[in-house]
Amino acid sequence: MLTEDAKVQTLLSTLKLNEAERKVLQQQREIAALDLDRTELKAPFDVRLDAVEISLGQYVNKGQQLFSGDGIAVAEIVAQFPIGALSPLLGKSAEVGAPLASLTTGGGDISNRHEALKAKVVLRTPKSDISWDAKVDRVTAAMDPKTRTRGIILTVNDPYGQATPGQRPPLVKDTAVEVILQGQPKKDKIAIPAAAVRKGTVMVVDAEKRLRFKPVKVAYIQGDIAVLMSGLEPDEKVVVSDLPAPVDGMLLGPKPDKQLLERVMAEATGTAPSKGSK
The missing domain is CATH 1.20.5 (Single alpha-helices involved in coiled-coils or other helix-helix interfaces)
Structure with missing residues (x-):
């Protein structure tokens, strides 16, 4: 009991x-x-949803990711540039340079001088090229050890506001684009076709229409043009064709190549993109 x-x-x-x-x-x-x-899911800024990890009626644990999204106010583009290729764009007016306005590959330390650069983002399509005005924002903290390049981050404001349905798409995530950087024009610099420089010398025609070999010092080569540091004067005539057996002092019958001159002028002044630019 x-x-x-x-x-x-x-x-x-x-x-x-x-x-x-x-x-x-x-x-x-x-x-x-x-x-x-009292719970309200609110993003700190306008976003475009990417991945949604929850659904209606699902239990959510503390710390679990609900969704991910990208801001639509500003688009960021990371462009990889070889080290040192941006030096002509970032140099001071008195430094070595040329009146080249566009450069689509580059790198190095930008510092505060990147504010003087103009940037453009281009999307190549089968019908036409679509471009956005961009701004150089910053440089990545580390260098890529495999490619030895530095990442330069550019920003495009209001990429969705600039879109036009059926004509101009928005600049969305993972879009493969090209970056064109434009620096300040450099004065008193000479740009010639890169093919005209042969082992550090250039063939010119003197006042008596005779061939002369002149040593030159190249500051840098961009695309199809070479920017000279010294060696030529502005009024000298450069031989751009291949001569079968060039001999110093031989008599020539020079003819101007207007089409080549126009291409060099367009590339040197930035009115046309460099050949093979990326």
């Missing part, structure tokens, strides 16, 4: 404990419902 009385007391205690636990669970349920009513 004592044993059975002890069992009865245990069952009565269990009932009272269950009643207390039900009240605690009820309070927790009411608190959870109140938290749910």
Whole structure:
């Protein structure tokens, strides 16, 4: 009888404990419902949803990712440039340079002088090229050890606002584009076709229409043109054709190549993109 009385007391205690636990669970349920009513998922800025990790009626654990999205106010483009190729664009006016306005590959330390650069992002399509005006924002902190390049981050403001349905698409994530950087024009520099420089010398025609070899010092080569540091004067005539057996002092019958001159002028002044630019 004592044993059975002890069992009865245990069952009565269990009932009272269950009643207390039900009240605690009820309070927790009411608190959870109140938290749910007060919960609002709000992004800190306008975004375009990318991946949604939850659905209606699904339980979400604390710290679980709900969704991911990209901001639509500004688009960032990371362009990889070889080290040192941006030096002509970032140099001071008195430094070595040329009146080249466009350069689509480059690198190095930009510092505060990147504010003087103009940037453009171009999307190549079968029908036409679509471009956005961009701004050089910053440089990546580390260099890529495999490609030995530095990443330059450019920004495009309001990429969705600039879109036109059926004509101009928005600049969206993972779009493969080309980056064109434009620096300040350099004065008093000479640009000639890169093919005209042969082992550090250039063939010119003197006042008596005779062939002369002049050593030149090349500052840098971009595309199809070479920018000279020294060696030529502005009024000298450069031989751009291949001569079968050039001999110093031989008599020539020079003819101007107007088409080549126009191409060199267009590339040197930035009115036309460099050949093979990326």
